[in-house]
Amino acid sequence: MTGELSPIDKAKFAAAKRAVDFVEDGMRVGLGTGSTAAWMVRCLGEMVREDGLKIKGVPTSVRTAELARQVGIEVISLDEAKWLDLTIDGADEFDADLNLIKGGGGALLQEKIVATASDQMIVIADTAKEVATLGAFPLPVEVIPFGWQTTRALIDEALINLDVMGREVTLRMNGEAPFVTDEGNHILDLHLKRIGNPRQLSLVVNQIPGVVENGLFIDICDVVVVGHGDGKVEVRDINAGTVEEEKIDFLEGDNLFNDL
Template identity: 65%
Template sequence: MSTELSPADFAKCIAARRAVDFIEDGMRLGLGTGSTAAFMVRRLGERVREEGLKVTGVPTSSRTAALAREEGIPVVTLEEAGWLDLTIDGADEVDGDFQLIKGGGGAHLQEKIVASASDRMIVIADGAKDVARLGVFPLPVEVICFGWQTTQKLLSEALEGRGHAGAAITRRMAGETPFISDEGNFILDLHLGQIHDARALSLVLNQIPGVVENGLFIDLCDIVVLGHEDGLVRIRDRASRTTREERADPDRPINAFADI
C-alpha cells in the first residue's frame, strides 16, 4: 500500500483534520459518512487514544459506525444521545450561501436527521466541492421501493414545473442490483445541471408521495472547512460571514497508513 495520499485525498484529509480541532471534551457528536468524513473519524480516534478526549459519537451510517468502533470512539444512537453539540460531515457540493448537496454515499437521510439535531454543523470538503451554484452533482432523492416508478414520474412532472424539463432521473445501482439505503430504500439521482432555487426545490420534492428525503441541505451548515491540494485550508463561517485562510501544519505529519 502506498504511504502517500493522492492530491485530492490530501485536500480532504487536511480539511477533516482541521475540523476535528473544533471538538471539545465531553461533546456529543454527529459523525458523517463518506471519504472525507472517514478521515475525520480516524483523526478523532487519534485524539481519543492519544489525548484521552471524552466524546460520544452518533454515526450517520452503518459504515461510519463500524469505523468509529474500530477507532475506539464510543458510539450511541441518536435517541440515546439526545441533542448533539456538533456534527461534522462531508458534502458533494457547497455553495456561497452554505447550501449543500449531500447523499453521494446514499446516507443523506440519516445525515440530515443528525445534522438537524445538532447545535452546529461543520462541513468538510476538498476545494473542488466549492461551487457557485448547486446542481452539477446529481441530486439524490431517497424513495420507498413500493411504487418507485410512479414516484419517478411524479418527480419528473415536478421538475418540469421548476424549469428542469427533460432532466434525467436514474435509479442508483450497486453493480447489477439496485443500491439499497440503510433504511431499505432506493435512491433516485436527479441530473439537473443547475439548481436555481434550492430551498423551493427541496420543499417541492418532499411533498411527492414516496419521497422520503432529498439531498439538499438548507440552513443546516454553520462552518465550511475546505482543503486544497497545495496545503491551504479555508474556513468559512456563516454567522460572521468571514473567511480565513491557514496552512496545514507541516509539523503535524499525516499518518498515511491510517488515513488511506
C-alpha cells in the first residue's frame, strides 16, 4: 500500500510514525491539525487498537476530533485535561531555532493554545518545510469578523515599520465566501516573503485591535521530526542540542492505510 504513496506522503508518514514513539501509556496528548498531523492521529489510533495504548487526546480542530474518534482515540477537551504531557502537530515552515509558521489549515488559534498548554511540543514535517528564514509561506492571522477591513488596514500600517520583504494582506476565502475558523473568525494571510524579526512581528501584530492570534510559534516547539521520502527521519531536539537519524520501515500490510 505504501508503494502507492507519493514521496511527500511517505515523508509525512515516516515523521508521524517516529513521533508517536514519544507517546506513553496514560498520557494526555494534543492532536494537531493538517495532512501530516492526520498521519500521526492514524498512527496513534493503530497503537490504541493493536497495542492497547491508553491515552486521552485533545484535538485542535473539529476535523481532527472526528478523525481521532474514527480511529479509536478517546477525545477530551482541554478544559477537561487542564494540562497536557505532549502535543504533536505539523508546521507550514520551521527554521533552525524551531520557530514555526502554522495555520495553513486554519486551526492556528486552537493549535497555539494546546501547544502552550503542553510540557512538550513535537513538530512533524517533511524536508520542504525547513527554511533558513521564515516568511515564504503566508503568515495566517486570525481576526474577528467585525471590522476586519479596519483590522487589515491597521496591519498594513504596522508592516511598514517591520522587517519584512512583502506587505500584501489578503482575506482567506472558501469559494465565494470568507473562510471561517472553528471559532467563527476570519483569517488574513500576510504575504511577507521574509520575516527578519519573528518575535517583534508577533508582538506587534497581536497588539492590533481585532487580531485574535497569529501563526508564529516562537519558543514553543521542543523537537522537530523531519521525514524523508525514503523513510529516513531526523529527530532534532532544540533543548538537548542533538540530531538523531533513523530509518522507518514501511509495512505493506499496515492497517493504517486501509481507510485511505
